Amino acid sequence: MVTDARDHGLDAAAIEARGLTRRFGSLVAVDHVDLTIPRAAIYGFLGPNGSGKSTTIRMLCGLLEPSAGTVRVLGHEMPREAEPMRAKLGYMTQKFSLWDDLTVRENLQFMARIFGLNGAESQSRIAEISAEFELEKLLPQRAGTMSGGQRQRLALAAATLHHPELLLLDEPTSAVDPRSRRDFWESLFVLVGRGTTILVSTHYMDEAERCHRLAILDRGRLVGEGMPKELMGSIPAIVVEIDADDVASARGALQQDPAVKSVAQLGTRLHALIDPQTPDAEARIRQRLASAGVAAQVDVVRASLEDVFVAATGFRRDARPASVEI
């Protein structure tokens, strides 16, 4: 049952979706997704490209009409009540969508006016936000000449000018370097601290791990949901880490074993996901590698988020998102 969020006031979830579905012709991009996204938290959408992250976000902000299902965002039913919700929403598109041929200041002034800030408010808010996002020196520079990290700071600044209650960020860090990504996440935590609800889609595992809660999407379906720790603790597989000199042979030997559901390489080591019913998995793997003549160190380890992801997507190899960047 869909509960009326307005009855619950601020205690209610920021976003409630039930049976959310979107079809493009015969393609089902989002398939009966149920979501409850709490307020003042960072909620992550993790999934490979084409898993339906962007389509879901676009339905949440009223850019796309759901083919079926209901969505309530900040108490407003979408897409019918999209207009009153928009003043409380900040949205960062996957692609930089401010104006390349305007300066940083001009871009911010324009967005401030669109969000209805008056001259004085706009001026003080731009001063405040450019200090917060280290944009002061860049104010007279045209956005088109800036680096990926700088543009992304500008985009986040523009999206938060009007103190939105909800921020929707669609793969915000896909075009920036690791340092900028780290700074960006610091900014997100500051915003959450002030009570903003943030929904961020990503295909980076390290980013997903920083979220308070996480939804794993695969081919339009919700295949896992919970706090990252919970997800890693309840993975339906035994995770075995193999440190072998000859990684390729080790991998070949492991793939022979029907109990091994997936093998993935992380740096120089291999992670094998073993059927949880397997008795004494560690010994079984050691034995298999020894009989294949591969010298290796074998340990059962705590699952990483990537292991969770592989398990959630049915151990398919094509579902793999980008690995953790080091």
Place this chain on the structure above:
Amino acid sequence: MFERILAVAMKELRQLSRDRLSFGMIIGVPLMQMLLFGYAINFDVRGIPAAVVDEANTSHSRALVADLGATGVVRFLEPAPGVDELRRRLNAGEISVGVYIPADFERRRLQNDRAVAQLLVDGSEPIIDSVARGLAQVPLPQRRGTIAPRRSPFEIRTEYNPEGRTAVQIVPALIGVILNMTMVIFTAAAIVRERERGNLELLITTPIRPGELMAGKLLPYVFIGLLQTTLVLVVGAWIFDVPVNGGLVHLYAAAGLFIAATLTLGLLISTVTKTQFQAFQLAFFTMLPSILLSGFMFPFDGMPKFAQWLAQLLPLTHFVEMIRGIVLRGAPITDLGTQAAKLTVFLTVALVIATLRFRKRLD
């Protein structure tokens, strides 16, 4: 080497076949050009609207009018009660040729050295003047036994452009052509560009309303259009000696209406195209018939019915009539109510379609 050339060529063809609009242009452009040029370029003009004032009303004068009508060059509308009415109708663009037969027609007919009648010709349109000169060669109807007069029976008065200068006919209408070109392309491209670059996806998640967004996007072009109008008029007067006979208020009112109509056409194009290139192509596609069929270069009355009907759908046709009326014939905009009404209809219909098509969604 040939392998690589072939690979590039094949790739090019494959991409072209996937851009349906561009692919359509390959067939559409030559077909449309053939038809347009075939229809529009016609110096053998027939059916020019005309009216007669016959103050003599003798059997001879009636025979002369019948002979003129029989050439097929002119098509007589209702006769006018007097010269003033004839001039008014010429001024309002209802007729392009007026035939005035004075009361002393019979006496003049016998005096071989005097013109027996007058042809009033609208010199603001191209070609009409030379067609009227051909018409003036129609001889007086003869009775047995009388001597044929040696010279043309008509005195020709070319109104509004007595020297018959082409610049006078072209420059005011050029305002329309220039506005049509810039307004349609600028607005279509300006809106499609934001869609292409992703700005629109951001804008439509903000509280801005579609109407506000559109109005804001179009407003600057209204000023640009009025600026262009002024530029053409000033340069036309300065270099080509094109007079402005009508009131400037009327002129700018007509220009404003036309700018609004072309902006809406641009808006409409932006709602059916995905890339700037497609918008440009489609704008060009509407440009060509506008230039050829509007009466800018070739007399509208000389075109076949189908072409005239098609031209009614183009805002430029109505504007060319209006601007020539105001600038050259000094007509007030109130006399050009029909054209203004047609432009308003175009504007309204295009605006409704564009608004229905443009919604604050991506789907």
